[in-house]
Amino acid sequence: MDTGAWAWTGRFRARQAARGSVTEGAARAGLAARGVIYLLVGALALQVAFGDTSKQADRGGALEELAQKPFGAVLLWALGIGLVGMALWRLSEALFGSVGKDGRTARKRLLATGRFACYVFVAYSVLSFAVSRSHGGGSSDQQSRDATARALEIPAGQWLVGAAGVGVVVGGIWIGVWAVLRKYHDDLQLGRMSRRTRRLVDVTGVVGGAARGLVFAAIGAFAVRAAVDYSPERAKGLDDTLRTFADTPLGPSLLVCVAAGLLLFGLFSFAMARWQHV
Secondary structure, rough: OHHHHHHHHHHHHHHHHHHHHHHHHHHHHHHHHHHHHHHHHHHHHHHHHHHHHOOOOOOOHHHHHHHHOHHHHHHHHHHHHHHHHHHHHHHHHHHOOOOOOOOOOHHHHHHHHHHHHHHHHHHHHHHHHHHHOOOHHHHHHHHHHHHHHHHHHOOOHHHHHHHHHHHHHHHHHHHHHHHHHHHHHHHHHHHOOOOHHHHHHHHHHHHHHHHHHHHHHHHHHHHHHHHOOOOHHOOOHHHHHHHHOOOOOOOOHHHHHHHHHHHHHHHHHHHHHEEEOO
16 A cells, blocks of 8 residues: 555544544533433422422423523533534434444434434523523423424324324333333443442433333323314423323322432433443
C-alpha cells in the first residue's frame, strides 16, 4: 500500500474514532438527562399520591420543579443539551446502525428513527422552556386532548387515533416484557459490574421498566377509548394517567407503587448511562 493510501486509511480511522467518541458522549449525556426527568416525575407522582394535588406529574411539572432549584436555569440548559445528545445518538443509530449483531437491520433502524423523532420533540420542549420559562412545555393532558381533537377532525381520524392508541399500548407491553425478561442485559457491559451492582441494576431495570410500560399502555388505552367514543376529552396525558391509578380500587397505594417504579427507572437510566454499549 502506498503512502497516500496509508494516509487516507489513517484519516478514515481517525474520523471513525472521533465520531464514535462524540456519539458515546451524546448517548451517555442523553441517558442521564432521561434519568433526571423520570426521577422528577416519579417524585411529583409520589407527592400527588400523598395528597398534594397541586403538583403536575409530567415533564412540564418536572421542568417547573427543576427551575425552582438553585442554578435552575443552568440545570434546564444542561438537561436540554443532554436530550439533544440522546436525539443525535438515535439519529446515528438510524443512519449507521447500532451495536450488536442485528444493529443494522431495518427494524432496528426504524426503531431508532422513531426514538430520534421522540427525543427531538422532548429536547425542543425542554429548551423552549429554558428560554421562555413559561408553562413548562404545557400540560401533557391538554396536549393530548388537543392532538386527539385535531386528529379526529381529519378524514379517517377516528381510525388513526385508535391505531395510534393501539400502537402505544403494544409499545407499553413491549417495554414491560423487555424489562421483566431482562432483555436490557444485551445493551449493558455486564462484565464491568460487580455481582451486587448487577443485582441492583436488575431491580431498577425490571421494576422501573415494568412501571414505565404500564404507564405507556394506560396512556394508549385512553387514546383508544377517545377514538371509540369520538371524544378528545377521553384522551389523557401522563399527569391524568398517573392520577387515574389513584382512582382504582387499590387507591393511592397503586400510584405510590407506579411512582416508585418511575423513580427506579430514573436510576436505571443512570446505570444505562454508565454501562450502556454505544
